[in-house]
Amino acid sequence: MPGIYEHIKFQRETSFTERRPKKGFGGISFQGNPKDHAQKLQNNINELKENVQDEISGYDERFLLKLNVADNFSPDAFESIEGVQVVSQENKEVVILFSTENALSEFERRLSTYASNGNVTRKEIIEATRSFELWSAEDRIGDVLKREGLPLIETFILDIELWNLESNQERNKMLDAFESFLKQDEIIILDKVNNSYITILRVKCTKLNYQRLLKHRDIRTIDLPPKFTLDSSLLQTDVSYLPNPIPPNKEALRVAILDSGLNANHPLLKGGMIGEARSYIDTNDVSDHTKHGTAVSGIALYGEIEESIRSKSFIANFYLLSGKILDENNEYDEKFIENQIDKAVREFHTEYGCKIFNLSIGDQRRPYAGGKVSSLTLTLDNLSHELGILFVISAGNLSNQEIKDKIEKGQSYPKYLLEDSNILEPANSINSLTVGSIAKYDKSRTAANNQNDPAYQLMAPRDSISPFRIWDRRKY
Numbered sequence: 001m002p003g004i005y006e007h008i009k010f011q012r013e014t015s016f017t018e019r020r021p022k023k024g025f026g027g028i029s030f031q032g033n034p035k036d037h038a039q040k041l042q043n044n045i046n047e048l049k050e051n052v053q054d055e056i057s058g059y060d061e062r063f064l065l066k067l068n069v070a071d072n073f074s075p076d077a078f079e080s081i082e083g084v085q086v087v088s089q090e091n092k093e094v095v096i097l098f099s100t101e102n103a104l105s106e107f108e109r110r111l112s113t114y115a116s117n118g119n120v121t122r123k124e125i126i127e128a129t130r131s132f133e134l135w136s137a138e139d140r141i142g143d144v145l146k147r148e149g150l151p152l153i154e155t156f157i158l159d160i161e162l163w164n165l166e167s168n169q170e171r172n173k174m175l176d177a178f179e180s181f182l183k184q185d186e187i188i189i190l191d192k193v194n195n196s197y198i199t200i201l202r203v204k205c206t207k208l209n210y211q212r213l214l215k216h217r218d219i220r221t222i223d224l225p226p227k228f229t230l231d232s233s234l235l236q237t238d239v240s241y242l243p244n245p246i247p248p249n250k251e252a253l254r255v256a257i258l259d260s261g262l263n264a265n266h267p268l269l270k271g272g273m274i275g276e277a278r279s280y281i282d283t284n285d286v287s288d289h290t291k292h293g294t295a296v297s298g299i300a301l302y303g304e305i306e307e308s309i310r311s312k313s314f315i316a317n318f319y320l321l322s323g324k325i326l327d328e329n330n331e332y333d334e335k336f337i338e339n340q341i342d343k344a345v346r347e348f349h350t351e352y353g354c355k356i357f358n359l360s361i362g363d364q365r366r367p368y369a370g371g372k373v374s375s376l377t378l379t380l381d382n383l384s385h386e387l388g389i390l391f392v393i394s395a396g397n398l399s400n401q402e403i404k405d406k407i408e409k410g411q412s413y414p415k416y417l418l419e420d421s422n423i424l425e426p427a428n429s430i431n432s433l434t435v436g437s438i439a440k441y442d443k444s445r446t447a448a449n450n451q452n453d454p455a456y457q458l459m460a461p462r463d464s465i466s467p468f469r470i471w472d473r474r475k476y
Helices: 034-054 075-080 101-117 123-128 143-148 168-184 207-213 292-302 305-311 337-352 375-387 400-408
Strands: 063-069 084-091 094-099 129-134 156-162 188-194 199-205 219-223 254-259 274-279 319-324 356-359 390-394 433-435
Touching: 034 063, 034 101, 034 123, 034 129, 063 101, 075 084, 075 094, 075 123, 094 101, 101 123, 123 129, 143 219, 156 168, 156 207, 168 188, 168 199, 188 337, 199 207, 207 219, 254 292, 254 337, 274 337, 292 305, 292 319, 319 337, 337 356, 337 375, 375 390
Parallel strands: 254 319, 254 356, 274 319, 356 390, 390 433
Antiparallel strands: 063 094, 063 129, 084 094, 156 199, 156 219, 188 199
């Protein structure tokens, strides 16, 4: 539709045929001295054998090894050595392996042969390996925990991710052993998620517990739980001026709002607009005490609310389903929100054929900066793929106060949209529709009345990318 979305520019993508990667383990260019390289790797192995004594063993006796390898070297090559299992590829140059003692001895034997004459079976494995280490306590500390530190209270909540093993039997064996370890250490298990793509537990523990957890072989990362950000400011309109809404037709689709609940007695939600409202947290109360879920529901039903107010015409497009996943403080409870969303989606999809789910939350602790995605993002992607549904997710832009703080530090538009102001998890979900906004106004009423006051700076030009959450667009 030319002329309607002129701010959106498209360029034709140049098509190309992607090269298929060559099979095999070759392609590594090694220019070093074989003897020196073999000695370095042997020293690494000797050191890790000493350090492993300080680890808390996992569900079996294998070593967990961290290998730095040549960029883009296939980790599958290591499994040509009997007793080696690839656990994870953390990035292009870091591979995590389980290795039996016999497999490690075989690698050492090959190192010895390689050092003597430079020839050995699949020498590219040795030449691609830059170093051997253990997965350390520092490696296990999550990004948010590194940034914010432990909570300054006696007991606190942490999320513990275990290595995600492909075999269900092996993964469950690991989880059972780890839960036994937690109970032995009197660490309280609050909830868990265990499936083919993520194994994670939420626990309540002390600082002493935390120090021991950092040494456990089967832990990939330990981090603070998500902190979801919402904005509850609304368009200021007296409800007495709202006309009676027109309900959707009987064949209309169902759209589920997974949020803080909704207020069924709101004038715009009356008249059979709500097909079902359920709570998925530790309360039977499905009502909305923060107004956020109700506001999201109104926008989902009627689209441009301000235009509907101006025209005094509210025509609903479909029926609402409400799944309450946040409490009166816009916070999750001690359970994993992944489990609550999974249950809500499956129920609404099975019982009502619902295929569209709105999720207007973002983890303000985790602006996405590339690399591994969160467990919530993985959950949404897998539900979308399995059930053929669509999640509509807010981009998670900055609040007014956050923008003002950045301006006070000397940042101007669009610089404050960069760095830690990226989209928030789970807006990076690959199978979902992520929604931002366009700045409809470039100044507030107060700013318009004080145009010469330097305190009122331009936040964003009109019709440009908006740095505000959807509720703020009325003001700027």
